[in-house]
Amino acid sequence: MDDLVFTGNDPSLLQQFKKDMMSTYEMSDLGLLHYFLGIEVSQTKNGIFISQKKYAENLLKKFNLSNCKTVATPLMSNEKMKKCNGAKNADATKYQSLIGSLLYLTATRPDIMFASSMFSRYMEEPSQLHFGAGKRVLRYVQGTVDYAIIYKDEARSSRLIGYTDSDWVGCLDDMKSTSAYVFYLGSRICSWRTKKQSVVAQSSAEAEYVAAAKAAS
Structure with a gap:
């Protein structure tokens, strides 16, 4: 495998590396990666951008929040929650779907990591209060749907x-x-x-x- 190790960004070296790989393994060259498991990849001369904009938009549609009023933060200031809060029970299946989707969104959105992790503690018996707080995260996502992570050549x-x-x-x-x-x-x-x-x-x-x-x- 040592002869297949590729380093550097020389286009000619990259082409040779691809030829070596394809001659050694049964594989096809599908070009640059653009979309993989809900993660969008944009490779430009300024760097590589990864985001989940389409996934986030579909998530907002799923919970009927495509045109919702946005908020500036995923959580209210100093918000603390507990399992038994006196509120009515929420639909556990819908709540689990919401939090599971938010946790997957954290693959490119570290800004919602804390909130999503906190709400995952109440998956067994969620209340309407938990569900409402979870939907607040979606309202935040609605206002930041274009957020992405960039990786530059540095x-x-x-x-x-x-x-x-x-x-x-x-x-x-x-x-x-x-x-x-x-x-x-x-x-x-x-x-x-x-x-x-x-x-x-x-x-x-x-x-x-x-x-x-x-x-x-």
């Missing part, structure tokens, strides 16, 4: 930079906090995640330390 800028944060007692059911992190290689986002912490932090500072430790790991 060979000289490959510094790894990470950001981490946490809320404190974000889950009112077990009093646990939620960690989040995002990493960039240069200006290119490469990894992001949000997850409830496994321990109960006794202070906001401890919650931050736990989040930082998880990000470093």
